[in-house]
Amino acid sequence: KAGVTQTPRYLIKTRGQQVTLSCSPISGHRSVSWYQQTPGQGLQFLFEYFSETQRNKGNFPGRFSGRQFSNSRSEMNVSTLELGDSALYLCASSPDLSRGGELFFGEGSRLTVL
Amino acid sequence: QKEVEQNSGPLSVPEGAIASLNCTYSDRGSQSFFWYRQYSGKSPELIMFIYSNGDKEDGRFTAQLNKASQYVSLLIRDSQPSDSATYLCAVKRGNNRLAFGKGNQVVVIP
Numbered sequence: 001k002a003g004v005t006q007t008p009r010y011l012i013k014t015r016g017q018q019v020t021l022s023c024s025p026i027s028g029h030r031s032v033s034w035y036q037q038t039p040g041q042g043l044q045f046l047f048e049y050f051s052e053t054q055r056n057k058g059n060f061p062g063r064f065s066g067r068q069f070s071n072s073r074s075e076m077n078v079s080t081l082e083l084g085d086s087a088l089y090l091c092a093s094s095p096d097l098s099r100g101g102e103l104f105f106g107e108g109s110r111l112t113v114l
Numbered sequence: 115q116k117e118v119e120q121n122s123g124p125l126s127v128p129e130g131a132i133a134s135l136n137c138t139y140s141d142r143g144s145q146s147f148f149w150y151r152q153y154s155g156k157s158p159e160l161i162m163f164i165y166s167n168g169d170k171e172d173g174r175f176t177a178q179l180n181k182a183s184q185y186v187s188l189l190i191r192d193s194q195p196s197d198s199a200t201y202l203c204a205v206k207r208g209n210n211r212l213a214f215g216k217g218n219q220v221v222v223i224p
Contacts, residue, residue, distance in 0.1 A: 100212065107156075
């Protein structure tokens with residue numbers, strides 16, 4: 001079974017730009033979560049989607065948004081990039097909401113904002 | 115108070131010894147508890163989960179949960195060099211959000 005696939009793996013942007021990251025969950029997994037990982041803050045929850053609906057949202061500004069498609073694939077978008085948005089963005093899938101802590105992570109998208 | 119705290123610094127253990135990691139959490143409504151392992155440059159992978167008070171064993175790993183004291187621990191028996199990694203404690207809070215601790219680095223010395 002293929003794992004969680006994230007694209008792109010690495011990207012460099014400048015302040016003020018926007019970025020879209022993509023995530024394909026494990027086949028059959030309907031829940032997708034996004035996390036930001038930085039050395040200082042660790043893993044921080046961004047949002048969780050299930051059946052194309054956002055079920056939960058972390059404490060991030062409105063510049064961070066996401067969506068999920070009918071095939072469970074998900075995208076997240078960050079607009080008006082700031083230097084502090086430089087981080088590893090991890091997508092994780094789980095079979096359903098009841099097992100929402102049993103996450104399978106992708107390799108991540110490493111974003112550098114200059 | 116942080117949602118999930120892992121206070122210990124890097125833990126060095128000799129090969130074959132027991133590594134003990136602790137984690138405390140603030141939300142008494144938390145129901146589910148998880149341990150993830152993250153190798154350097156890699157993404158986290160789930161190694162244990164525990165939902166009820168007491169111990170849960172899986173191979174060389176044992177998770178221990180005490181909801182009254184709000185802590186969860188992970189024991190790694192017969193530590194191997196391949197266990198050298200950062201271990202992340204995660205707690206599913208009452209609001210269904212999963213909160214992670216900042217992790218504990220374990221170094222197993224051959």
